Amino acid sequence: IDDDSKKVVAEIMARCFVPSLITTTSWEGFHFVGHEIRITEAMDSYGAVVWPSALVLCYFLETNVKHYNMVDKNVIEIGAGTGLVSIVASLLGAHVTATDLPELLGNLQYNISRNTKMKCKHLPQVKELSWGVALDENFPRSSNNFDYILAADVVYAHPFLEELLITFDHLCKETTVILWVMKFRLEKENKFVDRFKELFDLEEISSFPSLNIKLYKAVKKSRRSARKGKVVSRRVFL
């Protein structure tokens, strides 16, 4: 398995290229969904560079369109950073809302506009979402209707892990599928996975040991219990 995952990692990493000419604005290039995607990075924060987890998620979306078809799906990305994942989901036909902290939104909007204009079925939206903050006002539960929540490398040594969990829970309906790429680093943050499992049914879809990265699919716990409940009541009824 490790050899297979190494091959996939090599393929994922080969999606990046650097411009052959020095230009006035610096950018990094990626190939996904038949498009050349140019990402401008800023050097002042975590969200300003493309992290390997984002590449893993883009690769997954591109190579699993049969099972995870994005066309016309309502998708939100949290901690979108430079926007690569949101761009790929948009190029695949989804209706995307890319979110992050306020200070990231300028660069995020720039990258998204530059790479999706005239190329996507639905124009992606960029919106502020600081984890755990004003969720009811900005993302009222009654109007949240996301088919997918995407998240790449949102767990690391920051003080908002509980708020992150609250955010996942707030955005997630019974039918929502979370695709979350987790980079394992320190013991303390890695425990987030156990906290997460208290609220969501978690399935490991793929693992890249050489990168310490796992890709998870998750759904709200109540969904399974609800289904169980239905079966029980049908049995009783029969």
Ligand SMILES: C[S@@+](CC[C@H](N)C(=O)[O-])C[C@H]1O[C@@H](n2cnc3c(N)ncnc32)[C@H](O)[C@@H]1O
């Ligand atoms: C390690 S970066 C990953 C960025 C991008 N998903 C990627 O994989 O390239 C973590 C992202 O989470 C965002 N983030 C961190 N704390 C946050 C918070 N409290 N609320 C919202 N976003 C936050 C950062 O701004 C950053 O974009």
